[in-house]
Amino acid sequence: MNGLMPVGESDYTDTDFQRVQRIAQAQAGIHLPATKRALVYSRVSRRVRELGHASFRTYLDFVQAPGGEGEMEKLVYALTTNVTSFFREKKHFEHLETVVVPRLAANIAAGGRGRVWSAACSTGQEPWSIAMSIMTAFPDAAAHDMRILATDINADVVARAAGGVYPDEETEGIPAARKAQFMESCGDGDYRFAGPIGRLPAFRVLNLNASWPIRGTFSAIFCRNVVIYFDEATRERLWQRLSDRLEPGGFLYVGHSERVSCATQCGLTQVAPTIYEKDD
Missing domain, CATH: 3.40.50.150 (Vaccinia Virus protein VP39)
Known part of the structure:
Protein backbone atom coordinates (compact mmCIF):
# COMPACT_ATOMS: atom_id res chain seq x y z
CA MET A 1 0.00 0.00 0.00
CA ASN A 2 3.04 2.27 0.60
CA GLY A 3 1.23 5.26 2.06
CA LEU A 4 -1.50 5.24 -0.55
CA MET A 5 -4.26 4.44 1.92
CA PRO A 6 -6.73 7.28 2.55
CA VAL A 7 -5.94 8.95 5.86
CA GLY A 8 -9.46 10.09 6.64
CA GLU A 9 -12.64 11.71 5.48
CA SER A 10 -10.67 14.51 3.84
CA ASP A 11 -10.18 12.04 0.97
CA TYR A 12 -13.97 11.67 0.67
CA THR A 13 -15.81 14.55 -1.00
CA ASP A 14 -19.44 15.36 -1.74
CA THR A 15 -18.70 14.53 -5.36
CA ASP A 16 -17.48 11.09 -4.32
CA PHE A 17 -20.66 10.46 -2.32
CA GLN A 18 -22.82 11.59 -5.23
CA ARG A 19 -20.98 9.19 -7.55
CA VAL A 20 -21.62 6.34 -5.11
CA GLN A 21 -25.28 7.39 -4.94
CA ARG A 22 -25.59 7.14 -8.73
CA ILE A 23 -23.77 3.80 -8.85
CA ALA A 24 -25.96 2.30 -6.12
CA GLN A 25 -29.13 3.45 -7.86
CA ALA A 26 -28.06 2.25 -11.29
CA GLN A 27 -26.61 -1.09 -10.21
CA ALA A 28 -29.04 -2.22 -7.52
CA GLY A 29 -31.86 0.30 -7.19
CA ILE A 30 -30.44 1.35 -3.81
CA HIS A 31 -31.41 4.85 -2.70
CA LEU A 32 -28.77 6.53 -0.54
CA PRO A 33 -30.07 9.74 1.06
CA ALA A 34 -27.70 12.39 2.37
CA THR A 35 -28.05 10.92 5.86
CA LYS A 36 -26.10 7.86 4.62
CA ARG A 37 -22.98 9.87 3.72
CA ALA A 38 -21.02 8.70 6.79
CA LEU A 39 -22.20 5.11 6.36
CA VAL A 40 -20.98 5.10 2.77
CA TYR A 41 -17.60 6.40 3.91
CA SER A 42 -17.34 3.66 6.52
CA ARG A 43 -18.27 0.88 4.11
CA VAL A 44 -16.44 2.01 0.97
CA SER A 45 -13.23 3.23 2.62
CA ARG A 46 -12.44 -0.41 3.43
CA ARG A 47 -12.44 -1.25 -0.27
CA VAL A 48 -10.37 1.85 -1.08
CA ARG A 49 -7.75 0.78 1.48
CA GLU A 50 -7.70 -2.85 0.45
CA LEU A 51 -7.03 -1.95 -3.18
CA GLY A 52 -4.43 0.67 -2.23
CA HIS A 53 -6.01 3.69 -3.93
CA ALA A 54 -4.90 7.19 -3.00
CA SER A 55 -8.45 8.55 -2.84
CA PHE A 56 -12.08 7.72 -3.31
CA ARG A 57 -11.95 9.44 -6.69
CA THR A 58 -9.29 7.13 -8.09
CA TYR A 59 -11.09 4.11 -6.64
CA LEU A 60 -14.39 5.12 -8.25
CA ASP A 61 -12.59 5.84 -11.52
CA PHE A 62 -11.28 2.28 -11.42
CA VAL A 63 -14.69 0.82 -10.58
CA GLN A 64 -16.33 2.58 -13.52
CA ALA A 65 -13.56 1.88 -16.01
CA PRO A 66 -13.43 -1.13 -18.35
CA GLY A 67 -12.20 -4.06 -16.30
CA GLY A 68 -13.69 -2.75 -13.06
CA GLU A 69 -16.81 -4.93 -13.20
CA GLY A 70 -15.61 -7.30 -10.50
CA GLU A 71 -14.90 -4.48 -8.10
CA MET A 72 -18.24 -2.89 -8.99
CA GLU A 73 -19.85 -6.01 -7.52
CA LYS A 74 -17.73 -5.68 -4.38
CA LEU A 75 -18.78 -2.05 -4.04
CA VAL A 76 -22.46 -2.97 -4.25
CA TYR A 77 -21.91 -5.73 -1.69
CA ALA A 78 -20.32 -3.19 0.65
CA LEU A 79 -23.40 -0.98 0.40
CA THR A 80 -25.84 -3.73 1.33
CA THR A 81 -26.53 -5.00 4.83
CA ASN A 82 -26.77 -8.69 5.69
CA VAL A 83 -28.38 -8.74 9.13
CA THR A 84 -30.47 -11.85 9.62
CA SER A 85 -31.23 -14.70 12.02
CA PHE A 86 -33.08 -17.98 12.10
CA PHE A 87 -36.87 -17.70 12.39
CA ARG A 88 -36.70 -13.92 12.38
CA GLU A 89 -40.27 -12.56 12.71
Missing part, protein backbone atom coordinates in the same frame (compact mmCIF):
# COMPACT_ATOMS: atom_id res chain seq x y z
CA LYS A 90 -41.71 -15.85 13.96
CA LYS A 91 -45.28 -15.02 12.97
CA HIS A 92 -44.31 -15.44 9.32
CA PHE A 93 -43.09 -18.97 9.91
CA GLU A 94 -46.13 -19.83 12.02
CA HIS A 95 -48.32 -18.65 9.14
CA LEU A 96 -46.22 -20.58 6.64
CA GLU A 97 -46.55 -23.79 8.64
CA THR A 98 -50.25 -23.53 9.48
CA VAL A 99 -51.67 -21.93 6.32
CA VAL A 100 -49.30 -22.31 3.37
CA VAL A 101 -47.68 -25.71 3.84
CA PRO A 102 -50.97 -27.64 4.21
CA ARG A 103 -52.05 -26.13 0.88
CA LEU A 104 -48.72 -27.07 -0.67
CA ALA A 105 -49.03 -30.63 0.61
CA ALA A 106 -52.56 -30.94 -0.77
CA ASN A 107 -51.48 -29.56 -4.13
CA ILE A 108 -48.55 -31.96 -4.32
CA ALA A 109 -50.82 -34.88 -3.37
CA ALA A 110 -53.02 -33.90 -6.32
CA GLY A 111 -50.05 -34.06 -8.69
CA GLY A 112 -48.89 -30.47 -8.44
CA ARG A 113 -45.73 -28.89 -7.09
CA GLY A 114 -44.69 -26.55 -4.29
CA ARG A 115 -42.57 -23.45 -4.71
CA VAL A 116 -41.44 -20.83 -2.17
CA TRP A 117 -39.02 -17.95 -2.85
CA SER A 118 -36.65 -16.32 -0.38
CA ALA A 119 -35.95 -13.21 -2.46
CA ALA A 120 -33.15 -11.72 -0.34
CA CYS A 121 -31.65 -14.75 1.36
CA SER A 122 -28.47 -13.13 2.70
CA THR A 123 -26.34 -15.76 4.48
CA GLY A 124 -29.17 -18.29 4.37
CA GLN A 125 -30.92 -18.17 7.72
CA GLU A 126 -34.23 -17.28 6.08
CA PRO A 127 -34.41 -20.06 3.44
CA TRP A 128 -33.14 -22.67 5.89
CA SER A 129 -35.81 -21.54 8.35
CA ILE A 130 -38.38 -21.89 5.57
CA ALA A 131 -37.05 -25.38 4.86
CA MET A 132 -37.34 -26.38 8.52
CA SER A 133 -40.91 -25.05 8.67
CA ILE A 134 -41.86 -26.99 5.54
CA MET A 135 -40.24 -30.21 6.75
CA THR A 136 -41.89 -29.87 10.18
CA ALA A 137 -45.39 -29.42 8.75
CA PHE A 138 -44.82 -31.74 5.76
CA PRO A 139 -42.15 -34.29 6.78
CA ASP A 140 -42.10 -36.01 3.40
CA ALA A 141 -41.64 -32.76 1.45
CA ALA A 142 -38.13 -33.54 0.20
CA ALA A 143 -39.40 -36.68 -1.54
CA HIS A 144 -41.76 -34.61 -3.70
CA ASP A 145 -41.62 -31.68 -6.13
CA MET A 146 -41.14 -29.14 -3.35
CA ARG A 147 -38.42 -26.52 -3.76
CA ILE A 148 -37.27 -23.24 -2.22
CA LEU A 149 -35.58 -20.68 -4.46
CA ALA A 150 -33.11 -18.61 -2.42
CA THR A 151 -31.57 -15.56 -4.09
CA ASP A 152 -29.45 -12.56 -3.19
CA ILE A 153 -27.48 -9.92 -5.08
CA ASN A 154 -24.31 -10.75 -3.13
CA ALA A 155 -22.50 -13.81 -4.49
CA ASP A 156 -20.36 -14.11 -1.35
CA VAL A 157 -23.32 -14.48 1.02
CA VAL A 158 -25.11 -16.80 -1.42
CA ALA A 159 -22.09 -19.11 -1.37
CA ARG A 160 -22.13 -19.16 2.43
CA ALA A 161 -25.88 -19.79 2.47
CA ALA A 162 -25.54 -22.70 0.08
CA GLY A 163 -22.93 -24.30 2.35
CA GLY A 164 -25.47 -24.46 5.18
CA VAL A 165 -22.79 -24.26 7.89
CA TYR A 166 -23.22 -21.97 10.91
CA PRO A 167 -21.37 -21.37 14.20
CA ASP A 168 -23.23 -22.72 17.21
CA GLU A 169 -23.97 -19.21 18.51
CA GLU A 170 -25.77 -18.32 15.27
CA THR A 171 -28.15 -21.26 15.67
CA GLU A 172 -29.65 -20.02 18.95
CA GLY A 173 -32.93 -19.10 17.25
CA ILE A 174 -33.52 -22.70 16.16
CA PRO A 175 -35.65 -24.76 18.59
CA ALA A 176 -33.58 -27.58 20.08
CA ALA A 177 -35.73 -30.33 18.59
CA ARG A 178 -35.40 -28.89 15.09
CA LYS A 179 -31.67 -28.38 15.45
CA ALA A 180 -31.30 -32.03 16.47
CA GLN A 181 -33.49 -33.16 13.58
CA PHE A 182 -32.07 -31.08 10.74
CA MET A 183 -28.46 -30.28 11.67
CA GLU A 184 -25.32 -32.17 12.56
CA SER A 185 -22.15 -31.09 14.33
CA CYS A 186 -19.08 -30.42 12.21
CA GLY A 187 -16.94 -31.16 15.26
CA ASP A 188 -15.41 -27.67 15.45
CA GLY A 189 -18.22 -25.70 17.03
CA ASP A 190 -20.08 -25.36 13.73
CA TYR A 191 -23.28 -27.05 12.67
CA ARG A 192 -24.51 -27.86 9.20
CA PHE A 193 -27.84 -28.78 7.67
CA ALA A 194 -27.85 -32.45 6.74
CA GLY A 195 -30.19 -35.08 5.39
CA PRO A 196 -33.25 -34.67 3.15
CA ILE A 197 -33.70 -30.99 4.05
CA GLY A 198 -30.70 -30.22 1.85
CA ARG A 199 -32.73 -31.09 -1.25
CA LEU A 200 -35.23 -28.26 -0.73
CA PRO A 201 -33.27 -24.99 -1.24
CA ALA A 202 -31.61 -23.92 -4.50
CA PHE A 203 -29.32 -20.90 -4.13
CA ARG A 204 -28.78 -18.38 -6.93
CA VAL A 205 -27.32 -14.88 -7.36
CA LEU A 206 -30.05 -12.45 -8.44
CA ASN A 207 -30.43 -8.67 -8.59
CA LEU A 208 -34.07 -7.89 -7.77
CA ASN A 209 -33.89 -4.77 -9.93
CA ALA A 210 -32.61 -6.61 -13.01
CA SER A 211 -34.17 -9.34 -15.15
CA TRP A 212 -35.38 -12.52 -13.45
CA PRO A 213 -34.65 -15.81 -15.23
CA ILE A 214 -37.45 -17.44 -13.26
CA ARG A 215 -40.24 -19.62 -14.60
CA GLY A 216 -43.55 -20.29 -12.94
CA THR A 217 -45.17 -18.85 -9.84
CA PHE A 218 -44.80 -19.28 -6.09
CA SER A 219 -47.16 -20.09 -3.24
CA ALA A 220 -45.19 -17.80 -0.94
CA ILE A 221 -42.50 -15.16 -1.37
CA PHE A 222 -40.38 -13.76 1.46
CA CYS A 223 -39.04 -10.31 0.56
CA ARG A 224 -38.21 -8.79 3.91
CA ASN A 225 -36.15 -5.76 4.90
CA VAL A 226 -35.14 -5.09 1.31
CA VAL A 227 -37.28 -2.22 0.01
CA ILE A 228 -36.11 0.01 2.86
CA TYR A 229 -33.08 0.62 0.61
CA PHE A 230 -35.17 1.69 -2.41
CA ASP A 231 -36.99 4.86 -3.37
CA GLU A 232 -40.78 4.75 -3.68
CA ALA A 233 -40.86 4.24 -7.45
CA THR A 234 -38.41 1.33 -7.22
CA ARG A 235 -40.44 -0.19 -4.37
CA GLU A 236 -43.67 -0.06 -6.31
CA ARG A 237 -42.10 -1.68 -9.36
CA LEU A 238 -40.72 -4.47 -7.20
CA TRP A 239 -44.02 -5.07 -5.40
CA GLN A 240 -45.78 -5.41 -8.74
CA ARG A 241 -43.17 -7.81 -10.09
CA LEU A 242 -43.36 -9.94 -6.96
CA SER A 243 -47.15 -9.98 -7.11
CA ASP A 244 -46.93 -11.13 -10.72
CA ARG A 245 -44.87 -14.10 -9.51
CA LEU A 246 -47.41 -15.14 -6.87
CA GLU A 247 -50.08 -17.69 -7.70
CA PRO A 248 -53.66 -16.70 -6.79
CA GLY A 249 -54.02 -17.16 -3.05
CA GLY A 250 -50.24 -17.01 -2.57
CA PHE A 251 -48.66 -14.93 0.18
CA LEU A 252 -46.05 -12.17 0.28
CA TYR A 253 -44.15 -11.67 3.54
CA VAL A 254 -42.48 -8.28 4.07
CA GLY A 255 -40.29 -6.79 6.81
CA HIS A 256 -41.64 -5.51 10.12
CA SER A 257 -41.08 -1.88 9.11
CA GLU A 258 -42.34 -2.28 5.54
CA ARG A 259 -45.72 -2.03 3.86
CA VAL A 260 -46.96 -2.46 0.30
CA SER A 261 -48.30 1.02 -0.41
CA CYS A 262 -49.68 -0.07 -3.79
CA ALA A 263 -51.29 -3.30 -2.58
CA THR A 264 -54.64 -2.77 -4.30
CA GLN A 265 -53.03 -1.87 -7.63
CA CYS A 266 -50.80 -4.95 -7.32
CA GLY A 267 -53.72 -7.29 -6.67
CA LEU A 268 -52.73 -7.90 -3.05
CA THR A 269 -54.84 -7.89 0.10
CA GLN A 270 -53.27 -7.30 3.49
CA VAL A 271 -54.24 -10.15 5.83
CA ALA A 272 -51.85 -9.25 8.68
CA PRO A 273 -49.53 -6.28 9.37
CA THR A 274 -46.70 -7.78 7.24
CA ILE A 275 -48.52 -10.48 5.23
CA TYR A 276 -50.29 -9.96 1.90
CA GLU A 277 -52.38 -12.42 -0.09
CA LYS A 278 -52.61 -12.45 -3.89
CA ASP A 279 -56.17 -11.93 -5.07
CA ASP A 280 -57.86 -14.75 -6.93
Whole structure:
Protein backbone atom coordinates (compact mmCIF):
# COMPACT_ATOMS: atom_id res chain seq x y z
CA MET A 1 0.00 0.00 0.00
CA ASN A 2 3.04 2.27 0.60
CA GLY A 3 1.23 5.26 2.06
CA LEU A 4 -1.50 5.24 -0.55
CA MET A 5 -4.26 4.44 1.92
CA PRO A 6 -6.73 7.28 2.55
CA VAL A 7 -5.94 8.95 5.86
CA GLY A 8 -9.46 10.09 6.64
CA GLU A 9 -12.64 11.71 5.48
CA SER A 10 -10.67 14.51 3.84
CA ASP A 11 -10.18 12.04 0.97
CA TYR A 12 -13.97 11.67 0.67
CA THR A 13 -15.81 14.55 -1.00
CA ASP A 14 -19.44 15.36 -1.74
CA THR A 15 -18.70 14.53 -5.36
CA ASP A 16 -17.48 11.09 -4.32
CA PHE A 17 -20.66 10.46 -2.32
CA GLN A 18 -22.82 11.59 -5.23
CA ARG A 19 -20.98 9.19 -7.55
CA VAL A 20 -21.62 6.34 -5.11
CA GLN A 21 -25.28 7.39 -4.94
CA ARG A 22 -25.59 7.14 -8.73
CA ILE A 23 -23.77 3.80 -8.85
CA ALA A 24 -25.96 2.30 -6.12
CA GLN A 25 -29.13 3.45 -7.86
CA ALA A 26 -28.06 2.25 -11.29
CA GLN A 27 -26.61 -1.09 -10.21
CA ALA A 28 -29.04 -2.22 -7.52
CA GLY A 29 -31.86 0.30 -7.19
CA ILE A 30 -30.44 1.35 -3.81
CA HIS A 31 -31.41 4.85 -2.70
CA LEU A 32 -28.77 6.53 -0.54
CA PRO A 33 -30.07 9.74 1.06
CA ALA A 34 -27.70 12.39 2.37
CA THR A 35 -28.05 10.92 5.86
CA LYS A 36 -26.10 7.86 4.62
CA ARG A 37 -22.98 9.87 3.72
CA ALA A 38 -21.02 8.70 6.79
CA LEU A 39 -22.20 5.11 6.36
CA VAL A 40 -20.98 5.10 2.77
CA TYR A 41 -17.60 6.40 3.91
CA SER A 42 -17.34 3.66 6.52
CA ARG A 43 -18.27 0.88 4.11
CA VAL A 44 -16.44 2.01 0.97
CA SER A 45 -13.23 3.23 2.62
CA ARG A 46 -12.44 -0.41 3.43
CA ARG A 47 -12.44 -1.25 -0.27
CA VAL A 48 -10.37 1.85 -1.08
CA ARG A 49 -7.75 0.78 1.48
CA GLU A 50 -7.70 -2.85 0.45
CA LEU A 51 -7.03 -1.95 -3.18
CA GLY A 52 -4.43 0.67 -2.23
CA HIS A 53 -6.01 3.69 -3.93
CA ALA A 54 -4.90 7.19 -3.00
CA SER A 55 -8.45 8.55 -2.84
CA PHE A 56 -12.08 7.72 -3.31
CA ARG A 57 -11.95 9.44 -6.69
CA THR A 58 -9.29 7.13 -8.09
CA TYR A 59 -11.09 4.11 -6.64
CA LEU A 60 -14.39 5.12 -8.25
CA ASP A 61 -12.59 5.84 -11.52
CA PHE A 62 -11.28 2.28 -11.42
CA VAL A 63 -14.69 0.82 -10.58
CA GLN A 64 -16.33 2.58 -13.52
CA ALA A 65 -13.56 1.88 -16.01
CA PRO A 66 -13.43 -1.13 -18.35
CA GLY A 67 -12.20 -4.06 -16.30
CA GLY A 68 -13.69 -2.75 -13.06
CA GLU A 69 -16.81 -4.93 -13.20
CA GLY A 70 -15.61 -7.30 -10.50
CA GLU A 71 -14.90 -4.48 -8.10
CA MET A 72 -18.24 -2.89 -8.99
CA GLU A 73 -19.85 -6.01 -7.52
CA LYS A 74 -17.73 -5.68 -4.38
CA LEU A 75 -18.78 -2.05 -4.04
CA VAL A 76 -22.46 -2.97 -4.25
CA TYR A 77 -21.91 -5.73 -1.69
CA ALA A 78 -20.32 -3.19 0.65
CA LEU A 79 -23.40 -0.98 0.40
CA THR A 80 -25.84 -3.73 1.33
CA THR A 81 -26.53 -5.00 4.83
CA ASN A 82 -26.77 -8.69 5.69
CA VAL A 83 -28.38 -8.74 9.13
CA THR A 84 -30.47 -11.85 9.62
CA SER A 85 -31.23 -14.70 12.02
CA PHE A 86 -33.08 -17.98 12.10
CA PHE A 87 -36.87 -17.70 12.39
CA ARG A 88 -36.70 -13.92 12.38
CA GLU A 89 -40.27 -12.56 12.71
CA LYS A 90 -41.71 -15.85 13.96
CA LYS A 91 -45.28 -15.02 12.97
CA HIS A 92 -44.31 -15.44 9.32
CA PHE A 93 -43.09 -18.97 9.91
CA GLU A 94 -46.13 -19.83 12.02
CA HIS A 95 -48.32 -18.65 9.14
CA LEU A 96 -46.22 -20.58 6.64
CA GLU A 97 -46.55 -23.79 8.64
CA THR A 98 -50.25 -23.53 9.48
CA VAL A 99 -51.67 -21.93 6.32
CA VAL A 100 -49.30 -22.31 3.37
CA VAL A 101 -47.68 -25.71 3.84
CA PRO A 102 -50.97 -27.64 4.21
CA ARG A 103 -52.05 -26.13 0.88
CA LEU A 104 -48.72 -27.07 -0.67
CA ALA A 105 -49.03 -30.63 0.61
CA ALA A 106 -52.56 -30.94 -0.77
CA ASN A 107 -51.48 -29.56 -4.13
CA ILE A 108 -48.55 -31.96 -4.32
CA ALA A 109 -50.82 -34.88 -3.37
CA ALA A 110 -53.02 -33.90 -6.32
CA GLY A 111 -50.05 -34.06 -8.69
CA GLY A 112 -48.89 -30.47 -8.44
CA ARG A 113 -45.73 -28.89 -7.09
CA GLY A 114 -44.69 -26.55 -4.29
CA ARG A 115 -42.57 -23.45 -4.71
CA VAL A 116 -41.44 -20.83 -2.17
CA TRP A 117 -39.02 -17.95 -2.85
CA SER A 118 -36.65 -16.32 -0.38
CA ALA A 119 -35.95 -13.21 -2.46
CA ALA A 120 -33.15 -11.72 -0.34
CA CYS A 121 -31.65 -14.75 1.36
CA SER A 122 -28.47 -13.13 2.70
CA THR A 123 -26.34 -15.76 4.48
CA GLY A 124 -29.17 -18.29 4.37
CA GLN A 125 -30.92 -18.17 7.72
CA GLU A 126 -34.23 -17.28 6.08
CA PRO A 127 -34.41 -20.06 3.44
CA TRP A 128 -33.14 -22.67 5.89
CA SER A 129 -35.81 -21.54 8.35
CA ILE A 130 -38.38 -21.89 5.57
CA ALA A 131 -37.05 -25.38 4.86
CA MET A 132 -37.34 -26.38 8.52
CA SER A 133 -40.91 -25.05 8.67
CA ILE A 134 -41.86 -26.99 5.54
CA MET A 135 -40.24 -30.21 6.75
CA THR A 136 -41.89 -29.87 10.18
CA ALA A 137 -45.39 -29.42 8.75
CA PHE A 138 -44.82 -31.74 5.76
CA PRO A 139 -42.15 -34.29 6.78
CA ASP A 140 -42.10 -36.01 3.40
CA ALA A 141 -41.64 -32.76 1.45
CA ALA A 142 -38.13 -33.54 0.20
CA ALA A 143 -39.40 -36.68 -1.54
CA HIS A 144 -41.76 -34.61 -3.70
CA ASP A 145 -41.62 -31.68 -6.13
CA MET A 146 -41.14 -29.14 -3.35
CA ARG A 147 -38.42 -26.52 -3.76
CA ILE A 148 -37.27 -23.24 -2.22
CA LEU A 149 -35.58 -20.68 -4.46
CA ALA A 150 -33.11 -18.61 -2.42
CA THR A 151 -31.57 -15.56 -4.09
CA ASP A 152 -29.45 -12.56 -3.19
CA ILE A 153 -27.48 -9.92 -5.08
CA ASN A 154 -24.31 -10.75 -3.13
CA ALA A 155 -22.50 -13.81 -4.49
CA ASP A 156 -20.36 -14.11 -1.35
CA VAL A 157 -23.32 -14.48 1.02
CA VAL A 158 -25.11 -16.80 -1.42
CA ALA A 159 -22.09 -19.11 -1.37
CA ARG A 160 -22.13 -19.16 2.43
CA ALA A 161 -25.88 -19.79 2.47
CA ALA A 162 -25.54 -22.70 0.08
CA GLY A 163 -22.93 -24.30 2.35
CA GLY A 164 -25.47 -24.46 5.18
CA VAL A 165 -22.79 -24.26 7.89
CA TYR A 166 -23.22 -21.97 10.91
CA PRO A 167 -21.37 -21.37 14.20
CA ASP A 168 -23.23 -22.72 17.21
CA GLU A 169 -23.97 -19.21 18.51
CA GLU A 170 -25.77 -18.32 15.27
CA THR A 171 -28.15 -21.26 15.67
CA GLU A 172 -29.65 -20.02 18.95
CA GLY A 173 -32.93 -19.10 17.25
CA ILE A 174 -33.52 -22.70 16.16
CA PRO A 175 -35.65 -24.76 18.59
CA ALA A 176 -33.58 -27.58 20.08
CA ALA A 177 -35.73 -30.33 18.59
CA ARG A 178 -35.40 -28.89 15.09
CA LYS A 179 -31.67 -28.38 15.45
CA ALA A 180 -31.30 -32.03 16.47
CA GLN A 181 -33.49 -33.16 13.58
CA PHE A 182 -32.07 -31.08 10.74
CA MET A 183 -28.46 -30.28 11.67
CA GLU A 184 -25.32 -32.17 12.56
CA SER A 185 -22.15 -31.09 14.33
CA CYS A 186 -19.08 -30.42 12.21
CA GLY A 187 -16.94 -31.16 15.26
CA ASP A 188 -15.41 -27.67 15.45
CA GLY A 189 -18.22 -25.70 17.03
CA ASP A 190 -20.08 -25.36 13.73
CA TYR A 191 -23.28 -27.05 12.67
CA ARG A 192 -24.51 -27.86 9.20
CA PHE A 193 -27.84 -28.78 7.67
CA ALA A 194 -27.85 -32.45 6.74
CA GLY A 195 -30.19 -35.08 5.39
CA PRO A 196 -33.25 -34.67 3.15
CA ILE A 197 -33.70 -30.99 4.05
CA GLY A 198 -30.70 -30.22 1.85
CA ARG A 199 -32.73 -31.09 -1.25
CA LEU A 200 -35.23 -28.26 -0.73
CA PRO A 201 -33.27 -24.99 -1.24
CA ALA A 202 -31.61 -23.92 -4.50
CA PHE A 203 -29.32 -20.90 -4.13
CA ARG A 204 -28.78 -18.38 -6.93
CA VAL A 205 -27.32 -14.88 -7.36
CA LEU A 206 -30.05 -12.45 -8.44
CA ASN A 207 -30.43 -8.67 -8.59
CA LEU A 208 -34.07 -7.89 -7.77
CA ASN A 209 -33.89 -4.77 -9.93
CA ALA A 210 -32.61 -6.61 -13.01
CA SER A 211 -34.17 -9.34 -15.15
CA TRP A 212 -35.38 -12.52 -13.45
CA PRO A 213 -34.65 -15.81 -15.23
CA ILE A 214 -37.45 -17.44 -13.26
CA ARG A 215 -40.24 -19.62 -14.60
CA GLY A 216 -43.55 -20.29 -12.94
CA THR A 217 -45.17 -18.85 -9.84
CA PHE A 218 -44.80 -19.28 -6.09
CA SER A 219 -47.16 -20.09 -3.24
CA ALA A 220 -45.19 -17.80 -0.94
CA ILE A 221 -42.50 -15.16 -1.37
CA PHE A 222 -40.38 -13.76 1.46
CA CYS A 223 -39.04 -10.31 0.56
CA ARG A 224 -38.21 -8.79 3.91
CA ASN A 225 -36.15 -5.76 4.90
CA VAL A 226 -35.14 -5.09 1.31
CA VAL A 227 -37.28 -2.22 0.01
CA ILE A 228 -36.11 0.01 2.86
CA TYR A 229 -33.08 0.62 0.61
CA PHE A 230 -35.17 1.69 -2.41
CA ASP A 231 -36.99 4.86 -3.37
CA GLU A 232 -40.78 4.75 -3.68
CA ALA A 233 -40.86 4.24 -7.45
CA THR A 234 -38.41 1.33 -7.22
CA ARG A 235 -40.44 -0.19 -4.37
CA GLU A 236 -43.67 -0.06 -6.31
CA ARG A 237 -42.10 -1.68 -9.36
CA LEU A 238 -40.72 -4.47 -7.20
CA TRP A 239 -44.02 -5.07 -5.40
CA GLN A 240 -45.78 -5.41 -8.74
CA ARG A 241 -43.17 -7.81 -10.09
CA LEU A 242 -43.36 -9.94 -6.96
CA SER A 243 -47.15 -9.98 -7.11
CA ASP A 244 -46.93 -11.13 -10.72
CA ARG A 245 -44.87 -14.10 -9.51
CA LEU A 246 -47.41 -15.14 -6.87
CA GLU A 247 -50.08 -17.69 -7.70
CA PRO A 248 -53.66 -16.70 -6.79
CA GLY A 249 -54.02 -17.16 -3.05
CA GLY A 250 -50.24 -17.01 -2.57
CA PHE A 251 -48.66 -14.93 0.18
CA LEU A 252 -46.05 -12.17 0.28
CA TYR A 253 -44.15 -11.67 3.54
CA VAL A 254 -42.48 -8.28 4.07
CA GLY A 255 -40.29 -6.79 6.81
CA HIS A 256 -41.64 -5.51 10.12
CA SER A 257 -41.08 -1.88 9.11
CA GLU A 258 -42.34 -2.28 5.54
CA ARG A 259 -45.72 -2.03 3.86
CA VAL A 260 -46.96 -2.46 0.30
CA SER A 261 -48.30 1.02 -0.41
CA CYS A 262 -49.68 -0.07 -3.79
CA ALA A 263 -51.29 -3.30 -2.58
CA THR A 264 -54.64 -2.77 -4.30
CA GLN A 265 -53.03 -1.87 -7.63
CA CYS A 266 -50.80 -4.95 -7.32
CA GLY A 267 -53.72 -7.29 -6.67
CA LEU A 268 -52.73 -7.90 -3.05
CA THR A 269 -54.84 -7.89 0.10
CA GLN A 270 -53.27 -7.30 3.49
CA VAL A 271 -54.24 -10.15 5.83
CA ALA A 272 -51.85 -9.25 8.68
CA PRO A 273 -49.53 -6.28 9.37
CA THR A 274 -46.70 -7.78 7.24
CA ILE A 275 -48.52 -10.48 5.23
CA TYR A 276 -50.29 -9.96 1.90
CA GLU A 277 -52.38 -12.42 -0.09
CA LYS A 278 -52.61 -12.45 -3.89
CA ASP A 279 -56.17 -11.93 -5.07
CA ASP A 280 -57.86 -14.75 -6.93
